[in-house]
Amino acid sequence: MYEGIVQDLIDELGRLPGIGPKSAQRIAFHLLSADPADVRRLAATLNEIKDKVRFCRLCFNVAQAELCRICSDQRRDPEQICVVEESKDVIAIERTREFRGRYHVLGGAINPIGGIGPDDLHIRELIARLADGTVTELILATDPNTEGEVTASYLARQIAPMGVKVTRLASGLPMGGDLEWADEVTLGRAFEGRRVVA
Amino acid sequence: MSRSARGDRVLPTYRDACNHGWVPVYRDEGVVLRTTPLAEADRIVTVLTRRTGRVRAVAKGVRRTSSRFGARLEPGTYVDLQLHEGRSLDTVTQADILSPYGAVIAGDYSRHTASAVMLETAERLTGEERQPAMRLFLLLVGGLRTLAQSERAPGLVLDAFLLRALAVSGYAMALQACARCGAQGHHQAFSVSAGGVVCPQCRPHGAASMSLAAVRLLSDLLTGDWAAADASEVRTRREAGGCVAAYLQWHLEYGLRALPHLERV
Numbered sequence: 001m002y003e004g005i006v007q008d009l010i011d012e013l014g015r016l017p018g019i020g021p022k023s024a025q026r027i028a029f030h031l032l033s034a035d036p037a038d039v040r041r042l043a044a045t046l047n048e049i050k051d052k053v054r055f056c057r058l059c060f061n062v063a064q065a066e067l068c069r070i071c072s073d074q075r076r077d078p079e080q081i082c083v084v085e086e087s088k089d090v091i092a093i094e095r096t097r098e099f100r101g102r103y104h105v106l107g108g109a110i111n112p113i114g115g116i117g118p119d120d121l122h123i124r125e126l127i128a129r130l131a132d133g134t135v136t137e138l139i140l141a142t143d144p145n146t147e148g149e150v151t152a153s154y155l156a157r158q159i160a161p162m163g164v165k166v167t168r169l170a171s172g173l174p175m176g177g178d179l180e181w182a183d184e185v186t187l188g189r190a191f192e193g194r195r196v197v198a
Numbered sequence: 199m200s201r202s203a204r205g206d207r208v209l210p211t212y213r214d215a216c217n218h219g220w221v222p223v224y225r226d227e228g229v230v231l232r233t234t235p236l237a238e239a240d241r242i243v244t245v246l247t248r249r250t251g252r253v254r255a256v257a258k259g260v261r262r263t264s265s266r267f268g269a270r271l272e273p274g275t276y277v278d279l280q281l282h283e284g285r286s287l288d289t290v291t292q293a294d295i296l297s298p299y300g301a302v303i304a305g306d307y308s309r310h311t312a313s314a315v316m317l318e319t320a321e322r323l324t325g326e327e328r329q330p331a332m333r334l335f336l337l338l339v340g341g342l343r344t345l346a347q348s349e350r351a352p353g354l355v356l357d358a359f360l361l362r363a364l365a366v367s368g369y370a371m372a373l374q375a376c377a378r379c380g381a382q383g384h385h386q387a388f389s390v391s392a393g394g395v396v397c398p399q400c401r402p403h404g405a406a407s408m409s410l411a412a413v414r415l416l417s418d419l420l421t422g423d424w425a426a427a428d429a430s431e432v433r434t435r436r437e438a439g440g441c442v443a444a445y446l447q448w449h450l451e452y453g454l455r456a457l458p459h460l461e462r463v
């Protein structure tokens with residue numbers, strides 16, 4: 001145990017995802033010995049992130065205004081919505097330049113053992129977006145793992161009666177992975193080869 | 199595949215370059231109960247194995263889409279594993295799918311919620327790691343296989359699994375005779391704390407009334423009379439299912455996370 005504020009810093013860092021006690025300690029000591037200007041810039045960004053960044057009212061992607069950059073872009077096709085788990089998946093798909101529609105960020109995936117059911121995700125809001133009939137295709141781009149597949153099959157079942165075409169990314173994406181790890185070419189191909197599921 | 203070769207400790211197998219000691223490697227088959235992300239691209243997998251009981255192991259790099267393990271270590275998958283024993287956690291060094299039950303079941307939401315309750319129950323009923331629980335393992339494989347085949351109502355498959363899993367863990371539900379005094383008969387009251395049906399004399403305060411049909415169904419599920427269970431009515435299934443859920447929660451110290459998400463159809 002370190003004294004007071006140093007230990008506080010280690011504890012705070014250790015609460016971040018993917019950072020264990022050893023990494024937390026390493027990052028803390030890196031910050032202690034780093035250039036004060038660099039550390040102040042990091043602190044300022046952390047402050048700003050909570051003040052300025054919020055979630056898009058429509059698609060729940062990270063945004064700096066009420067609507068995210070994609071939802072406020074009139075050139076994006078309003079007839080297609082691509083459903084993803086997290087905002088980082090929007091970035092992965094944008095990199096492929098394969099998709100010109102809009103997104104819907106669920107905020108996770110269904111995982112009963114983890115205590116996450118459909119009501120814990122932005123599914124009700126997604127269904128509301130389909131109500132006016134503008135959207136003709138819903139592309140399910142949840143992760144190619146069990147949680148992502150379960151979420152996709154749940155959505156396909158809920159949305160099928162609404163008469164919207166539902167497609168799923170091609171199985172070229174190997175099972176068990178996270179979408180963010182897919183390279184642009186593989187992900188782009190998965191987009192092109194998407195199959196109709198409902 | 200020779201069964202006898204499985205689960206046997208094949209130690210020592212090779213030398214550890216750093217410690218100049220023997221590194222224990224073992225092989226077993228098991229069902230993946232749960233996975234938790236670890237660091238950037240790894241996962242910790244919890245597996246109920248045939249011979250070793252419940253183990254936790256690190257699967258390196260499985261979240262990268264280029265991983266050769268990928269789908270082999272997803273929840274509900276029945277796998278053949280080679281593990282490298284570590285101080286606190288083992289490491290998966292090889293995994294081959296025997297049956298991808300989890301992936302098959304993922305296509306059907308109600309079946310998936312039933313399988314999630316099964317996997318979580320199996321984890322909770324194996325209190326300690328590395329305590330062999332072969333009967334529970336066999337029940338789990340059988341339960342997942344039946345769910346994946348899609349021939350039976352998922353609620354019935356789940357309740358049969360739960361009743362039997364509790365029975366092999368020492369919590370058999372009394373259904374033929376009063377749980378308190380042992381009097382045989384068609385009792386129509388159920389007490390979770392007493393451990394099953396109770397006669398009118400023993401009936402404690404707060405015992406629930408139960409239909410004969412529901413008691414009958416529970417007993418058919420426990421003994422495996424599927425012809426009778428398949429013919430049961432929906433409301434009887436609902437009554438029996440509620441009873442199994444209450445009984446299960448009573449025997450586990452705290453609630454199952456997956457149970458509130460169970461979709462009974």
Ligand SMILES: [Zn+2]
Nearest residue numbers: 056059068071
């Ligand atoms: Zn948006």
Ligand SMILES: [Zn+2]
Nearest residue numbers: 376379397400
């Ligand atoms: Zn009695």
